[in-house]
Amino acid sequence: MFCALPLAACLPRVGNAQNIVDFPKLKTGYAQRLKKILAAGKLPYIDVESSCNSTKLDIDSIAKSMDRLNIGLMALSADIGKGQFEKGVRFDNLSERLLASYPDRFIPVGNGGQPPALTEPSDEFLDAQEAAARKKEMMLLGEFEFRHYPSPGR
Numbered sequence: 001m002f003c004a005l006p007l008a009a010c011l012p013r014v015g016n017a018q019n020i021v022d023f024p025k026l027k028t029g030y031a032q033r034l035k036k037i038l039a040a041g042k043l044p045y046i047d048v049e050s051s052c053n054s055t056k057l058d059i060d061s062i063a064k065s066m067d068r069l070n071i072g073l074m075a076l077s078a079d080i081g082k083g084q085f086e087k088g089v090r091f092d093n094l095s096e097r098l099l100a101s102y103p104d105r106f107i108p109v110g111n112g113g114q115p116p117a118l119t120e121p122s123d124e125f126l127d128a129q130e131a132a133a134r135k136k137e138m139m140l141l142g143e144f145e146f147r148h149y150p151s152p153g154r
Contacts, residue, residue, distance in 0.1 A: 044072030
């Protein structure tokens with residue numbers, strides 16, 4: 001019979017009382033996940049830049065797809081779209097939600113710098129990213145698009 005308690009005890013604790021991400025414990029969980037995929041004879045992918053509309057994200061579905069596709073780790077950043085921007089959102093806590101559900105799969109990352117967040121009052125967006133970094137809520141910045149070049153063939 002399988003008991004989840006020993007497995008849960010091995011998973012990294014995401015934060016502490018100050019809501020600071022415990023990077024060493026996350027790294028231990030990442031190593032365990034990657035070793036598990038390698039032990040199954042698969043090569044784990046590490047996706048260091050993906051972005052999404054966090055208001056339409058099904059976290060459980062993403063995690064299942066990661067398992068199916070042998071994606072070991074993902075740095076998934078939330079793009080603050082026009083709807084969120086108009087509501088005053090300058091930092092989306094997607095990484096916190098991802099780590100709460102799957103701390104061994106997701107690298108905490110800042111938000112993607114997409115218009116309008118990076119082009120309107122950009123200081124508000126950048127200040128929010130800096131505050132999150134100073135509070136150790138992220139390991140990486142999200143993708144900042146200063147200029148987007150069309151793909152060849154477009």
